[in-house]
Amino acid sequence: MKRTGDSAPRRPDDAQREVPLRVLADVPLEEEVVLVRMDVAGDDVVPLLEQGIVPGCKLCPVRHSPAGGPIVYRVDGALVALRRETASCLCVRSALEAAGVLDSN
Amino acid sequence: MNPGSASATLPAEAAERTSADANHPLVALVGPPNSGKSTLFNNLTGLRQKVANYPGVTVERRSGVADSDAGPVEMIDLPGVHGLSPRSLDQTITRNALLGELETDRRPDAVVLVLDATRLRSHLMVAEPVLGLGLPTLVVLTMADELDRRDGALKSARLSRDLGVEVALVNARDVGTLEPVRRFLTALHTGGEEARACPIVAAADHLEGHPSGRSLPVIDVFAARRERARELGHSAGFRAPRPSRFTNRLDAIVLHRVWGPLVFAVVVGLVFQAIFAWAVPLMDGTESLIGASGKFVTGVLPDSWFRALLIDGVWAGVGSVLVFLPQILILFFFIAILEDSGYMARAAVIADRLMHRVGLQGKSFLPLLSAYACAIPAIMSARTVEDDRDRIATIFIAPFMTCSARLPVYALLIAAFIPAGPLLGPFLGRRTAVLIGLYALGLLAAVGTAALLKSTLLRGRSMPFVMELPPYRWPSARSILARLLDRTKVFLRRAGKIILAVTVVLWILAQFPRTPAGAPPEIGDSALGQMGRVIEPAIEPLGFDWRVGIGLVTSLAAREVIVGALGTIYGVETEDDQDFELRAALQQDLDFGAAVALLIFFVFALQCMSTVAVMRRETGGWRWPILQFFYMLTLAYVGAWAANALL
Numbered sequence: 177m178k179r180t181g182d183s184a185p186r187r188p189d190d191a192q193r194e195v196p197l198r199v200l201a202d203v204p205l206e207e208e209v210v211l212v213r214m215d216v217a218g219d220d221v222v223p224l225l226e227q228g229i230v231p232g233c234k235l236c237p238v239r240h241s242p243a244g245g246p247i248v249y250r251v252d253g254a255l256v257a258l259r260r261e262t263a264s265c266l267c268v269r270s271a272l273e274a275a276g277v278l279d280s281n
Numbered sequence: 282m283n284p285g286s287a288s289a290t291l292p293a294e295a296a297e298r299t300s301a302d303a304n305h306p307l308v309a310l311v312g313p314p315n316s317g318k319s320t321l322f323n324n325l326t327g328l329r330q331k332v333a334n335y336p337g338v339t340v341e342r343r344s345g346v347a348d349s350d351a352g353p354v355e356m357i358d359l360p361g362v363h364g365l366s367p368r369s370l371d372q373t374i375t376r377n378a379l380l381g382e383l384e385t386d387r388r389p390d391a392v393v394l395v396l397d398a399t400r401l402r403s404h405l406m407v408a409e410p411v412l413g414l415g416l417p418t419l420v421v422l423t424m425a426d427e428l429d430r431r432d433g434a435l436k437s438a439r440l441s442r443d444l445g446v447e448v449a450l451v452n453a454r455d456v457g458t459l460e461p462v463r464r465f466l467t468a469l470h471t472g473g474e475e476a477r478a479c480p481i482v483a484a485a486d487h488l489e490g491h492p493s494g495r496s497l498p499v500i501d502v503f504a505a506r507r508e509r510a511r512e513l514g515h516s517a518g519f520r521a522p523r524p525s526r527f528t529n530r531l532d533a534i535v536l537h538r539v540w541g542p543l544v545f546a547v548v549v550g551l552v553f554q555a556i557f558a559w560a561v562p563l564m565d566g567t568e569s570l571i572g573a574s575g576k577f578v579t580g581v582l583p584d585s586w587f588r589a590l591l592i593d594g595v596w597a598g599v600g601s602v603l604v605f606l607p608q609i610l611i612l613f614f615f616i617a618i619l620e621d622s623g624y625m626a627r628a629a630v631i632a633d634r635l636m637h638r639v640g641l642q643g644k645s646f647l648p649l650l651s652a653y654a655c656a657i658p659a660i661m662s663a664r665t666v667e668d669d670r671d672r673i674a675t676i677f678i679a680p681f682m683t684c685s686a687r688l689p690v691y692a693l694l695i696a697a698f699i700p701a702g703p704l705l706g707p708f709l710g711r712r713t714a715v716l717i718g719l720y721a722l723g724l725l726a727a728v729g730t731a732a733l734l735k736s737t738l739l740r741g742r743s744m745p746f747v748m749e750l751p752p753y754r755w756p757s758a759r760s761i762l763a764r765l766l767d768r769t770k771v772f773l774r775r776a777g778k779i780i781l782a783v784t785v786v787l788w789i790l791a792q793f794p795r796t797p798a799g800a801p802p803e804i805g806d807s808a809l810g811q812m813g814r815v816i817e818p819a820i821e822p823l824g825f826d827w828r829v830g831i832g833l834v835t836s837l838a839a840r841e842v843i844v845g846a847l848g849t850i851y852g853v854e855t856e857d858d859q860d861f862e863l864r865a866a867l868q869q870d871l872d873f874g875a876a877v878a879l880l881i882f883f884v885f886a887l888q889c890m891s892t893v894a895v896m897r898r899e900t901g902g903w904r905w906p907i908l909q910f911f912y913m914l915t916l917a918y919v920g921a922w923a924a925n926a927l928l
Contacts, residue, residue, distance in 0.1 A: 214500070216745065223667060223747040225503040226363035228403030233507070238524075242538040245634035246643070248750060252403040253521045255528070255750040257630045259637070262745040 200235060201247070201263035208236045209268035216265050224262075228252045234271055305346070305355045306469040307387060309379060311411055312395030313404055314361030315751045317423035317453035319343075321395055322358040323763050324456050342385065343767075349463055351470030356393075357386065365410040369667060379414055391417040391469055391476055393462065398422035398435060398450060399522050399752075405510035406503065408444065417476040418446045419465040423453040427752070433522030440517035447475050454757055528623075528752045535627050545631045548624065549650070552615045556608055556654055556685070563607035571600035590788055597845055598784025605655070605841075606772065608685050612654040613768045614761065616647070621756035629748055639728050640735025642666065642746050645675040649727070652682035656892045658768070660899055668744040674734045676899055677909055680887050681727035683720045686840040690883050691719055693844055697864040698876040715880075722884050726916065783838035783890070791849065804831075804850050823882065823918070824875025824925040836888045843888075874928035878921035886917035 203209050211233050214221055228251050229235070238255065239248040246257035258266075312318040326345030343358040359378055360371035367373040374383070381388025394411050396404035401422070412418055422437060428450075441448035449461035461475075468476035534540045575596040582588040619625040625647060633643030644666045652659035659679040666672040695712050704711045790809040792801045804810050805827075812834060813827035820830050828850045836843035844863075851866040871879065887893065887910050896906040 217742070219499070220742075220744050222499060223745055225499065227747055227749060228400075228406065228507065229747075230503050230507045231500075232504070238529075239532060239536050240538075241536050241630045241634075242541045243634050246630050246746060246748065248532070248536065248630070250524060253400050253524075254403065255532075255752075257626075257633075257746070257748040257750060259633070259746045262747070265745075 197267040197269055199264045200237075200249075200258075200266040200268050201260045203235075203237050203268060205237050205239070208234055208271040210234055210271050211266055212269050213267040214265065215267065216262075224258075224266075227256050228254070229256070229266070235266075235268065305353050306390040306466075307355045307357065308347075308391045308393055308466065308469065309389040310356060310358045310393050310395060311375060311379065311407075312361060313363050313397070313407055315749060316361065316395045316397045316404060318361060318395040319358060320757065320760055321393075321421060321423065321451075321453040321459070321462070322356060323757075323760050324453060324459060325462065326356055347466060349466035349470060351467045354466045354469060357389070363407060370664065379411070379416070389416060391419070391465075393419050393421055393465070395421045395423060395453075397424050398428045399424050399431070399433060401435065401517075401519050402507070402510050402514045402521070405513055406506045408513075409506050409509060412444065412446065412478075415478050417469070417478050419462065419475070420444060420446060420448045421453075421462060422448060422450045425450045425458065426452045426455070427525075428522050431522030431525060432520070434518060434520040436518045440513060443513055443516050446477060525752045531753050532627070532750075535624065536630065541627075541631055545628060548619070548628065552612070552650065553653070555611050555615060560608040560611050563611075564604050567607055568600075568604050571596065571603060575600070586792075589792075590785065593849075594784045594788035595781060598787075598842070599781055603773075605685050606769065609654050609658070609772055610765055610769065612651065613658070613765055616651065617761045617764045618756050620647075621754065621760060623751045623753040626748055626750045630750070633746060633748075637746075639731045640671075640739075640743075641674060641731055642668065642671050642743065643748060644746070645671060648675050648679055649682055652679040652684060655684050655686070655772075656680045656682070656889065657895050658772075660892065660895050663899065670735070670739040670741055671743060673900060673905060674731050674739050676896055677734060677905065678727040678731050680889070680892055680909070680913065681723045681730065681885070683723045683884075684840075684889075686889065687719075687883055689841045689844045690836075691716060691880065693863065694867070694876055694880050697867045698871075698873060719880060719884055722881075726885060730912075783835070783842065787835055787842075787846065822925070823878045823921040824872060825879065826870060828870065829875075829879065833882070833888075838888075838890050840883060840888045874925040877928050878925040881924045882917045882921040884917075885913055885920055887913040 197212055198209075200209065200211075211229060211231050214224065214229075214231065216224065233251060236250045237247055238250050241248065241257065244260070246259050247263055248255050248257045249263075250256075310318050310322050322343065322345065325347040345356050345358075347354045347356050357378065359375045362369075362372045362375045364372060365376040365379065367376060377383050378386060379389060379392065392411060392414065394408060396408065408420065420440070422435070422440075427433075428435065435450065437448045437450040447461070447465060449465075451458040451462065453459075464473070465475045467473065535544055575592050578596070579588065579592050582591070616625070619628065629643035629646050631643075632646035636642055636645050645663070647665065648659045648663040651662055656679045659682070660676050663672050663675045663679070666675055695715055699712050699715050702711050703709070704714045787809065790812070791804060791807045793808050794802060794806075796802055801807070802810075805813075809831055810827070813831035816830045816834065817825075817827040820826075820833065825833070828847070831850055832843040832847045835846040847867070848863055851863060851870075867876070893906045893910060896909065897903055900906065
């Protein structure tokens with residue numbers, strides 16, 4: 177599986193401050209996170225990129241749909257629904273934690 | 282394309298359009314889906330629109346004429362896209378249209394780029410490749426009212442300065458705010474300074490696989506574009522609007538774990554109720570109108586072969602399809618409301634879980650719902666499913682959904698063979714139960730086929746399901762009316778041609794060979810009757826004789842044709858009692874097992890040449906339509922044989 181994003185070399189002090197990445201599917205509702213890496217294979221990543229889901233963007237889960245269906249995220253002012261399995265391929269960091277590590281919106 | 286040099290090779294219609302419109306500036310409307318592009322197009326062109334297909338594909342080409350102070354401007358509404366790479370059919374068409382590489386259109390003289398102001402940062406990502414084309418461009422930022430209402434902010438003059446082209450902040454629904462767009466259109470005639478191209482084209486030129494440049498890894502292209510969009514937004518003082526409270530409150534119900542599925546069930550139930558109950562008076566009215574006009578023409582024309590062909594062939598055949606127009610329009614009316622209001626995207630999210638279990642996805646829900654009216658628009662709307670395997674699977678199973686053309690056949694056979702009476706007290710009658718059973722059987726076959734396809738021929742990893750949920754909005758009457766007019770034209774053109782051809786051929790086959798006295802033969806002695814006898818041995822195991830055989834052959838063109846054909850074959854002439862007499866004739870000719878076999882045959886068989894033709898175009902070849910035709914025929918034959926043998 178191709179890994180995309182998160183390719184910039186880190187300074188040692190960054191690494192010390194760094195908290196482990198989480199997958200987007202595990203983020204509780206209303207917690208804002210920053211996308212760090214996309215573990216999505218090949219061209220499958222394009223539909224996500226086209227919706228503005230690009231490393232560095234902010235995402236916030238706002239709603240679970242019924243019966244374990246897709247999760248609705250707020251991305252750049254829009255609502256976008258992603259299946260849990262897709263959200264599990266997106267590695268994120270809390271927006272607050274990321275503020276010092278990554279350029280945020 | 283250079284219109285001057287290439288016009289000799291253009292199709293006649295395209296050449297005519299190109300030369301007729303060449304005097305007016307041609308402006309292309311480009312923008313992401315849900316940006317308000319089509320609303321702007323409708324408000325600029327009114328209802329003076331033409332809908333056609335781009336050659337060889339079913340991507341619709343919507344064009345119209347807008348007025349400016351200096352004269353008319355030809356406008357084309359290109360498909361909604363997020364970029365100009367040839368990754369999807371819509372993007373390929375848009376890219377080729379903008380580069381002037383389409384057979385049907387010259388290169389646009391200018392571009393109106395429509396972006397949603399509330400989503401400025403992600404929508405500005407489309408701006409870069411479009412501005413890179415070097416055409417005079419107006420950037421129209423829609424949803425100005427929404428941005429304002431939700432405390433967003435933006436300095437459009439600043440953005441205009443940074444982009445180097447005019448930027449207009451408008452509300453696409455409010456004609457009063459569209460003055461800057463009209464000024465831009467006027468400037469195309471007068472050479473005014475509003476119509477200018479972006480001065481900085483080099484940065485965008487090599488992105489997204491432009492033929493002149495090298496290609497970058499896709500993630501880098503988007504990351505670079507997002508960074509530039511972020512900078513532009515920052516410079517223009519963009520403040521993102523707060524989330525819509527109205528949308529938030531409505532989503533709390535519509536996507537609620539209990540209320541959500543209930544709302545979904547009510548909406549689907551309402552659509553069905555409208556198609557099958559409320560449409561009936563309109564369909565009856567249409568039928569009466571067709572009958573009355575036929576009688577009028579019969580009275581006016583002298584008795585001749587031409588009158589017989591016109592009335593018994595053309596009027597009866599085309600009329601049998603026209604009857605379905607109210608039903609299809611009601612379906613599209615609901616689909617337009619559901620789509621424009623923003624609910625359809627939520628319905629796709631709710632349906633996704635269920636559809637995913639059989640290997641499909643939520644976006645397949647809309648095509649499959651449409652297929653209950655007619656498989657043709659359903660197959661066309663499957664274009665919204667981006668994943669190619671899911672799209673083919675959706676197209677493949679759509680004809681299993683019980684389309685309205687099956688209803689006249691079901692109604693006739695159920696009335697003839699299933700006695701009326703209660704099954705579950707006052708709640709469910711026997712005939713209704715059989716009808717529901719037939720619907721369920723079709724659905725079951727669709728689900729089973731989808732699962733089979735996705736585990737064999739279409740096995741593989743599906744693309745991620747990414748569904749944008751637009752904010753809820755009141756649908757606009759003008760936009761709905763424009764869509765219904767589009768649909769009517771498309772349906773009449775598509776259905777009219779094939780039904781007309783088939784009914785004329787059938788009529789001719791029933792007229793020959795003439796008797797020694799020069800009269801038309803008995804149906805059994807006609808060329809049509811002889812065809813029936815040829816296929817009789819093949820359908821005998823199903824309990825059918827040559828008469829039903831002819832009916833089945835005729836219904837290959839379109840299912841509902843069998844009712845008219847059987848009427849002709851059994852010599853039922855009295856129009857008022859047509860149904861009753863046909864029922865009696867069928868009761869004599871078919872036993873119960875054969876009648877059920879005929880019903881089962883109609884549940885499964887792909888008897889609709891228009892569907893086959895549309896499928897060939899949508900799947901880009903004959904492979905899938907041929908496979909589907911024989912797959913469904915096999916299911917139909919085996920199912921009918923089993924029913925006849927067991928009952």
